[in-house]
Amino acid sequence: MSLKLPQKRYFRQRAHANPFSDHHLDYPKSPAHIDWSLHYPAFFKSQTPIHAEESTSSSVQEETKQTISISESPIKAQRRVEFADLGCGYGGLLVALSTLYPDTLMLGNIRVKVEEYVREKIRALRLQHPGQYQNISIMRMNAMKFLPNFFEKGQLSKMFFLFPDPHFKTRKHKARIITTQLLAEYAYVLRVGGIIYTITDVKDLHEWMVRHLNEHPLFQRIPDEETNKDPVVFHVSTSTEEGKKVERNNGEKFLACYVRVEDPYHAQENS
């Protein structure tokens, strides 16, 4: 087994893939129908892990092959994923946060073949640094479809939307990863007090994300002076491939972070 980190040039992805064209993907019936021990074997010691990484590591993996670990029957999870990087690209944020929060399970998701690159990178990091990087994993899924089949209500404490595909043309805006409809799903899987991080170098997309989040009753913007104290924000801005690329090109970055607030109607009922 190779200790070497994989090389990006062998794992290129198509830019701005259509988020509605992945009918080949299978979905678990519920989050309990995912065998998380395949993703985080060190955190699920008593379960018998089948080493997913080993069975899926072929570098000739077809584009359509999916490597999520769907189980026929529900499994009682010992641990749950808390951070989700939706559209994680080459996984730079996961790697940066892994050692900052070594006990928090984190999942990146991605739609195309870069999944294989990230999986190989995590496997190589685990081999190079025994005991480390056990808490990060990758899953091919479409974040815009059936998110509640992957995460329970209130399971996540952080969701990242870093340099998402801008889908510039007006007729493509419906493909953007922040929409009113999708925010309802994100609010469902994010716990009260949990945070959504958004960052982009496209001003129009930033304004779009801010407008949709501002209009949503379950999210409240975190003032910039508070955001700047959050240790995660530095990595949000600098640890991903896109973040680094924008930096190299001296581009501007627009950050907006939102906290999930309690449903005002629910709070009223309880008072």
Ligand SMILES: C[S@@+](CC[C@H](N)C(=O)[O-])C[C@H]1O[C@@H](n2cnc3c(N)ncnc32)[C@H](O)[C@@H]1O
């Ligand atoms: C421009 S890249 C940014 C990658 C990474 N966040 C970064 O900052 O380097 C956008 C990523 O989002 C992924 N993506 C786009 N739509 C998605 C969707 N509906 N579900 C999951 N991932 C998606 C793409 O595959 C791509 O990896």
